[in-house]
Amino acid sequence: MSRTSRFTRYATAALAGALLLLAGCERPPVDPVQRGYRGTGMEVVYNPRAVELQVPLNQPPAPPGPPGPNEGPKASQVYQNVKVLGDLSVANFNRHMASITAWVSPQEGCAYCHNVQNFADDGKYTKVVARRMIQMTQKVNADWKPHVAATGVTCYTCHRGNPVPAQIWFKAEGQDKKANFIGNLNGQNTPARTVAMSSLPNDPFTPYLLNDLPIRVNGNTALPTGNRSSIQQAEHTFGLMTHFSKSLGVNCTYCHNTRQIGGEWNGNPPQLVTAWHGIRMVRDINNGYIVGLTDVFPANRKGPTGDVAKVNCASCHQGAYKPLYGAQMAKDFPELLSYAKPADGLPPPVSEAQRSVLFFNVGSATLEGEQAKGLVQLIATLAAQPAAKVTISGYHSAAGDLAMNQELAKNRALGVRDALVAGGVAASRVVLDKPLQTEANISGEDPVARRVEATIK
Numbered sequence: 001m002s003r004t005s006r007f008t009r010y011a012t013a014a015l016a017g018a019l020l021l022l023a024g025c026e027r028p029p030v031d032p033v034q035r036g037y038r039g040t041g042m043e044v045v046y047n048p049r050a051v052e053l054q055v056p057l058n059q060p061p062a063p064p065g066p067p068g069p070n071e072g073p074k075a076s077q078v079y080q081n082v083k084v085l086g087d088l089s090v091a092n093f094n095r096h097m098a099s100i101t102a103w104v105s106p107q108e109g110c111a112y113c114h115n116v117q118n119f120a121d122d123g124k125y126t127k128v129v130a131r132r133m134i135q136m137t138q139k140v141n142a143d144w145k146p147h148v149a150a151t152g153v154t155c156y157t158c159h160r161g162n163p164v165p166a167q168i169w170f171k172a173e174g175q176d177k178k179a180n181f182i183g184n185l186n187g188q189n190t191p192a193r194t195v196a197m198s199s200l201p202n203d204p205f206t207p208y209l210l211n212d213l214p215i216r217v218n219g220n221t222a223l224p225t226g227n228r229s230s231i232q233q234a235e236h237t238f239g240l241m242t243h244f245s246k247s248l249g250v251n252c253t254y255c256h257n258t259r260q261i262g263g264e265w266n267g268n269p270p271q272l273v274t275a276w277h278g279i280r281m282v283r284d285i286n287n288g289y290i291v292g293l294t295d296v297f298p299a300n301r302k303g304p305t306g307d308v309a310k311v312n313c314a315s316c317h318q319g320a321y322k323p324l325y326g327a328q329m330a331k332d333f334p335e336l337l338s339y340a341k342p343a344d345g346l347p348p349p350v351s352e353a354q355r356s357v358l359f360f361n362v363g364s365a366t367l368e369g370e371q372a373k374g375l376v377q378l379i380a381t382l383a384a385q386p387a388a389k390v391t392i393s394g395y396h397s398a399a400g401d402l403a404m405n406q407e408l409a410k411n412r413a414l415g416v417r418d419a420l421v422a423g424g425v426a427a428s429r430v431v432l433d434k435p436l437q438t439e440a441n442i443s444g445e446d447p448v449a450r451r452v453e454a455t456i457k
Ligand code: HEC
Pocket: 078, 079, 080, 081, 082, 083, 084, 085, 086, 097, 098, 100, 101, 104, 105, 109, 110, 111, 112, 113, 114, 119, 120, 121, 126, 127, 128, 130, 131
């Protein structure tokens, strides 16, 4: 074989390789959109051909007719087993059923969730899951406004006409270490779609979207003074960040200022804050709603380690900076915008100049909901009378184990002391009394017994 022909063969192979590599990149022209001052590199690069394909996939379906007035008999009165949407009129309830069918199981119809011989039957797991999903959607729209704003979400945001949403995740299978000759790869060097085929750790979701390990790894001082984050942790953070970019179809600069990735919020695009809330929202969706359904799902729906399919940023966004490019679908379904928060059943706190009485939930030593407001007047009096002292007594009910009750009453009293100190009262002015048992009422248990009294003496 001559030298030249060998050379040509190598050159052809190299060229073919280069072409292959290039095919993985994006062919020009692309649209750079400037998002900051010139020369700061604050640009997002869009590929118009990719965007063109995305747009039709992200159109919401036409809404059904507007909801009727919520009048006449309610669904809870007419049907037998309605636990979440009972306040809807029968017509609006049926409008809701037709909509979720179109969003989740258009092929399979009502029978995907229902035993059509008896709609009240909860025998199909899909119905049990759907009921929880309705509550989850309500929670997202009502309590995660810092993320979803007025745009909100419906079942369609994730499902898009599929019973199983296209973008879900499972925990990665543990590494097969053979005879333990290989070290811990930490999920690296196994290019995975979860991290845009990079060699970053392939499960950035378990630590950050299920657990709440710290995502921030940068030190905030010039010299290494105490930042213990490892390179491995930084790689996990980068894995998550590639997922963010891919899910939203944007570059890093959509959320970060090139001048300061990490550190201050100031000077970064507002999307950084939206994303921060999004991370907390996804944890709430997964831990508060989906993981709890593990036993309800059949085995064939579960991942290699037996966990349920969970939500990440792509579940809703599916490649768009806002799901469905910000189409406001949820507003046509008022029943998905709010939920009835369970009343805690506690009496309102007593708030007087010389005395506060605060009530606690069973087994809890935390001032929940309205109860913390009961100290406001007392703190004002203490500020006006610098010589006055305040005595705190914790009461407990007669029901249950005495030693545990006394411990609880003590912790409740300590919690109230901390709240007073946080309100500016010097700890030396607070006197703690011994826990006291209240008279048992007939049931042995009543909310009035679980209280702390703080009195100026
Ligand atoms: C994605 C799952 C799903 C689909 C599809 C679905 N439903 Fe339902 N349906 C539910 C859930 C969940 C409830 C219970 C709601 C609650 O507890 O507030 C329910 C309750 C009902 C009830 C009340 C039954 C009773 O007596 O308690 C009726 C009637 C009903 N659906 C009709 C329909 C019809 C008709 C269709 C098809 C157009 C349909 N549903 C499609 C999930 C679904």
